[in-house]
Amino acid sequence: MDVLDLSRWQFGITTVYHFFFVPLTIGLSAVVAGLQTAWYRTRKPAYLRLTKFFGKLFLINFAMGVVTGIVQEFQFGMNWSEYSRFVGDVFGAPLAMEGLIAFFLESTFLGLWIFGWDRLSPGLHLMTIWAAAIGTAISGYFILAANSWMQHPVGFRLNPESGRAELIDIWAVLTNSTNLVTFPHVIFGAFVSAGMFVLGVSAWQLLRKRHVDLFRASARVGMIVTLVAAVGVVISGHIQAQIMTRQQPMKMAAAEALWDDETSAGFSIFAVGDVRNGRNHINIQIPYGLSLLATDTLHGRVEGINDIQARYELKYGPGDYRPIIGLTYWSFRLMIGFGVLAALVALAGLWLIRGKRLPRGRWPYWIAVWGIGLPLLANSLGWIFTEMGRQPWTVFGQMRTADSVSPGVSVTEAALSLGGFTLLYGALAVIEVALLMKFVRRGPEEEPEPENTGDLPALSY
Known part of the structure; x- marks a missing residue:
């Protein structure tokens, strides 16, 4: 493997690992x-017990996300200096906004939340x-604005x-059509992860019959x-699929293994293809499905790999x-499947716990x-599809991945950093799981009954 391959593996491993924490942090903070x-x-x-219980788990995840996220910025200078030189003027603005506005906002107020239970009024x-x-959501918006520029460069x-x-034009970068649809897609995915x-x-907890009424309610939430x-x-x-079809056909x-331009294109469920000759041996499809997905019409025209390749060469x-x-094909399907x-x-689950019921067997709980x-895998596979499907470009239509790698990094240096980061992240994974399990096993703390609550509504299970 050369420096390019090692650098791509390192960036892929560290980025996918980091993104395990990002959607959970965004979604769990709102929950x-x-x-x-x-x-x-x-x-x-x-x-209050549920707030503090899930709040502790949120804080563990947030801290681990911050630690693993710092590495991403270092990699731009370490392994991707040519890329950094090319995009630095554009990326500087949204990433500075993320650091100065969003991260300052979330970290400052999170600190106040942690230490303010007995010092601030309940409303404050x-x-x-x-x-x-x-x-956390605003932070995601600015970072996605930078990534969306790589998918669809504008305002430069x-x-x-x-x-x-x-x-x-910074406004064009922040209101990039790619970002305007990517952001809600990522946020909704984050809430699936949190839920x-x-x-x-x-x-x-219910499997162990601990705090049954409490966790039946949180399970329903x-x-x-x-x-x-x-x-x-x-x-x-x-x-997003429709915008992608127009911007990155x-x-x-590739997501559909569609080799030639086609109208009334079917959505591929399972395909076995011949990449060298640009055709499929087997392709089980839902008729008209791809045209409907990409164009909102049953007879819409969708471009194929062979024809796009010829046009791109020109x-x-x-x-x-x-x-x-x-x-690209299977990451798209697995993303949807998970x-x-x-x-x-x-x-x-909603059906099984309707009313005050609980499943009798153990398998529903497991x-x-x-x-x-499931959603963590779906989110990660979605990003693998998004980034790998853009290849061979780091910045679509402007800079190729092969031209983005640092020229001064040797194979040995890239291999050592790849091994080091992989081992470090493996250790962090063990720490993350151990901390989460520790506080999950400990369970929620008891809270005293408040005085003078009057006719306030009761917790509904």
Whole structure:
């Protein structure tokens, strides 16, 4: 393997690992804020216990996300200096906004929330967790604005003398059509992750018959959050697919193993292809499905890999402009499959615990526990599809991945950093799981009954 391959593996491993924490942090912050809002309105100890219990798990995940996220910025200078030189003028603005506005907002108010339980009034303390939750979402928006520019570069000019992209319209970058649909898709995916996490943790407690009334309520919250967010994922994903078809037709064609331009194109369920000769041996399809997904019409025209390749050669010069077809095809399907499974688990769970029922066997609880991983896998596979489907470009149509790597890094140095980061992240994974399990086993703390609550509504199970 050369430096390019090692650098790509390192960036892929560290980025996918980091993104395990990001959606859970975004979604769980809002869920905790919602639980505290319920306590503020009712003053019922059950809500407060759930707020503090899931709040501790949120803080562990947040801290680990911060630690692993720092590495991403270092990698741009370590392994991707040519890329950094090219995009630095454009990326500087949204990433600075993320650091100065969003991260400052979330970290400051999160600190106030942690240490302000007995120092701030209940209303002011509630505002701090909502501010932190909003800050995490804003942080995601600015980072996604930078990534969306790589998918669909706008608001810049190319300096022919320096060979760098120079920012000329920050508003165009922040309101990039790619970002406007990617952001809600990511946020909805984050809520699916948070909902399944709350459900899985609650199921683990119910399996052991601990705090049954409390965790039956939180399980229902997790399932409702998951299902509502799943609907949002489907709608935003449909819009995103249409924008992707217009902006990056090769990515959509590779996702469907569609080799030639086609009208009334079917959605591929299972395909076995011949990449060298550009055709499929087997392709099981849903008729008209791809045209409907990509164009909102049954007879819409969708571009194919072979035809796009020919057009790109005329536009960009000789070269292979196809991503790894098999990886793009299956990551797209697995992303959808794991997301659908998460929604089905939540839907089945709502039926099983309707009224005050609880499942009698053990297997529904274990399905919910292991279901925590379903949206995390779906989110990660979605990003693998997004980034790998853009290849061979780091900045679509402007800079190829092969031209982005640092020229001064040797194979040995890249291999050592890859091994070091992989081992470090493996150790962090063990620490993360150990800390989460420690506090899950400990369970929620008892809270004293508040005085003078009057006729405040009771917690509904």
